[in-house]
Amino acid sequence: MKVAEVLHMNGGIGDTSYSNNSLLQRKVILVTKPITDRAITSLYTSLNNPKTISIADLGCSSGPNTFLAVSNLVKAVDSARKKLQRRQSPEFQIYLNDLPTNDFNTIFKSLLPKHEEGFRRExxxxxxxxxxxxxxxxxxxxxFPSNTLHFVHSSSSLHWLSQVPKGIEENKGNICMATASPPSVIMLYYDQFEQDFSTFLKCRSIELVKNGRMVLTMLGRQSEGPFCHIWELLALALNDMVAEGFVEEDKLNSFNVPLYIPSLAETKFLVEKDGSFTIDYLEASQIHWTEYNNDGYNVIGRCMRAVAEPMLVSHFGEGIIDEVFRRYEKMIAHSMSTSPDYSQLIIVTVSVIKM
Structure with missing residues (x-):
């Protein structure tokens, strides 16, 4: 799998697009808003009436969440400006980053004059x-060039790896690190995450100004177990199709997702190991699927399809997609009804200051 080519959300504004199926990611942004507000307010307060503030949103994807995150940050700065009674507002240089296969066209179509006026009113x-x-x-x-960014934001992105770890052929029947994965496979996934996250921190430490801020939110876990139930259920749906002859077993066994779910302890360890940042805030939060009432399993299923479909199509072809997600939604509904623990996601958020 060439990650840079297939790791992107469903583009456009259709029924299965990420733009119309990203309620969970929106919830993550709203849950962590007090943390991002506090971080950027502290940054702005420490600056001497800056003329420009440079903000990077890394892994911005496309759709309404892109501008939700950005508008929250800009509004937090303006609220702080009014409290400090500073007359002149800074201008904002905003960088929207994602892999080249991201649907940037949809993003910038949203900035047509009639839409931009709405953004200004917001x-x-x-x-x-x-x-x-x-x-x-x-x-x-x-x-970015050295010492040019004031604030970096990334939400629901850093659990994605730069590549599927090498040497995980023993992960048969699974599509990522899972409860049934051999310990050697889990270690290889962790090694890849450590390498990638350390590289990310090193690059951002160069690009941020001194005392610049960064708030990172990713899918996580509270325990040391490698659990990510929503992805394990997708693997079960694929296994069912193998058992019924719709998918070749070798095809499934050669498919793995470039995804690692870090714990709080792992995140803290790697930030401190890098040594470029001081941790200002670190927490794990819960997002409950049951907030979506009886439609929760459909929300999760549509969200996962918007995220996973490009990777699945690249490996298995388009012919199985509708059936996979029909079975997947049934499995989600069953899990939600039988175990409350399966009706939640854990997110890890870390707020740091460049030393």
Missing amino acids: IGEGCGLCFFNGVPGSFYGRL
């Missing part, structure tokens, strides 16, 4: 101008 009068820039490329490498 932020409020008196706020400085926002200048948007698309930055295609992997955040596991340099993206």
Whole structure:
């Protein structure tokens, strides 16, 4: 799997697009809003009436969540400006980053004049101008000049790896690190995450100004177990199709997702190991599927399809997609009805300051 080519959400604005099926990711942004607000407010307060603030949203994807995250940050700065009674608002240089296969066209179509006016109304009068820039490329490498960014935000992105770990052929029947994965496979997944996350931190430490801030949120786990139930259920749906002859077993056994679910302890360890940042805030939060009432399993199923479909199509072809997700939604509904523990996601959020 060439990750840079297939790791992207369903584009456009259709029924299965990420734009219309990203309620969970939106919930993550809203749950962590107090943390991002506090971080960027602290940054702005520490600056001496800056003329420009540079903000990068890494892994921005496309759709309404992209501008939700950005508008929250800009509004937090403007609220702080009014409290500090500073007359002049800074202008905002905003960088939207994702892999080159991301649907940047949909993003920038949203900035047509009639839509931009709505964005301005959302932020409020008196706020400085926002200048948007698309930055295609992997955040596991340099993206910006040295000492140019004030604030980096990334939500629901850093659990994605730069590549599927090498040497995980024993992970048969699974599609990522799972409860049934051999310990050697889990270790290889961790090694890849350590390498990628360390590279990410090193690159951002170069690009951020001194005392610059960064808030990162990713799918996580509270315990040391490798559990990510929503992905394990997708693997079960694929296994069912293997058992019934719709998918070749070798085809399933050669498919693995570039995904690692870190714990709080692992995140803390790697940030401290890098040594470029001070941890300001670190927590694990829960998001419950049951908040979506009886439609929760459909919400999860549609969200997962918007995320996973490009990878599945690349490996298995388009012919199985509808059937896979029909079975998958049934499995989600059963899990939600039988175990409350399966009706939640864990997210890990870390807020750091560049030393």
